[in-house]
Amino acid sequence: xxxxxxxxxxxxxxxxxxxxxxxxxxxxxxxxxxxxxxxxxxxxxxxxxxxxxxxxxxxxxxxxxxxxxxxxxxxxxxxxxxxxxxxxxxxxxxxxxxxxxxxxxxxxxxxxxxxxxxxxxxxxxxxxxxxxxxxxxxxxxxxxxxxxxxxxxxxxxxxxxxxxxxxxxxxxxxxxxxxxxxxxxxxxx
Numbered sequence: 001x002x003x004x005x006x007x008x009x010x011x012x013x014x015x016x017x018x019x020x021x022x023x024x025x026x027x028x029x030x031x032x033x034x035x036x037x038x039x040x041x042x043x044x045x046x047x048x049x050x051x052x053x054x055x056x057x058x059x060x061x062x063x064x065x066x067x068x069x070x071x072x073x074x075x076x077x078x079x080x081x082x083x084x085x086x087x088x089x090x091x092x093x094x095x096x097x098x099x100x101x102x103x104x105x106x107x108x109x110x111x112x113x114x115x116x117x118x119x120x121x122x123x124x125x126x127x128x129x130x131x132x133x134x135x136x137x138x139x140x141x142x143x144x145x146x147x148x149x150x151x152x153x154x155x156x157x158x159x160x161x162x163x164x165x166x167x168x169x170x171x172x173x174x175x176x177x178x179x180x181x182x183x184x185x186x187x188x189x
Contacts, residue, residue, distance in 0.1 A: 001030070001032045001033055001036050003019070004016055004019060004020060004033065004036050004037065005036060007019050008040055013040055013047070016037070016040060017037070017040075020033070020037050031058065031061075031063035031065075031066070034054060034057065034058045034061070034063055034069075035058075035063070035066075035068050035069050035072070037054055038051060038054045038055060038058070038069055038072050038073075039072050041054060042072040042073060042075060042076040043076075045076070045079070045080045048076065048080070051072070051073065051076060052073075055069060055073055064092070064096055064098065065096065065098060066098065067093065067098055067099065067100055067101045067103065067104050068103075070089050070090075070092065070093045070098060070104070071101070071103045071104055071107060073085075073089050074086045074089045074090070074104070074107045075107060077089065078107060078110065078111060083111065086107070086111060090108075102135065105131060105135075106135070109128055109131060109132065109140075112124065112128055113128070113140070113143075113144070125144050125145070125147045125148030126144075126145075126148050128144045129141040129142075129144035129145050129148065132144060
């Protein structure tokens with residue numbers, strides 16, 4: 001795996017492919033080897049077909065037990081705008097009982113963040129803000145809170161309480177400007 005990475009870094013993808021292909025099939029018994037070549041193919045839409053073939057081969061060999069290969073495919077599909085394929089990959093993860101990791105969550109959050117704010121309800125926006133905070137992404141959390149506040153009309157509602165809690169968590173992160181952002185949001189109401 002280290003040699004494959006080195007070849008890719010120094011000589012490029014074409015040489016890394018040649019090296020991978022030079023390894024006899026019976027010696028390619030390492031899921032990390034397949035995950036590595038998959039990571040190379042998922043960098044560009046130009047190698048989408050090769051990525052899909054490697055992913056299918058990994059499925060056939062039973063190498064899809066960790067989130068990493070799924071994350072690589074989801075990242076590529078997200079990058080090229082194939083949301084339906086991201087959902088299919090997530091379904092496959094679930095079907096294979098593969099637990100998501102931080103990268104999986106970040107991919108999902110990225111997809112949700114791209115949604116039109118009218119398609120996200122206040123609860124989804126609040127949950128996304130909380131998740132961003134857990135990841136230490138305070139700016140993104142604040143942006144989500146602004147989106148959530150667009151749907152709040154009544155400051156006495158549960159929606160408002162939820163966002164208040166998340167705002168307080170943001171402030172606990174000692175992020176410069178949180179108070180200013182919060183004041184601006186309050187003026188919008």
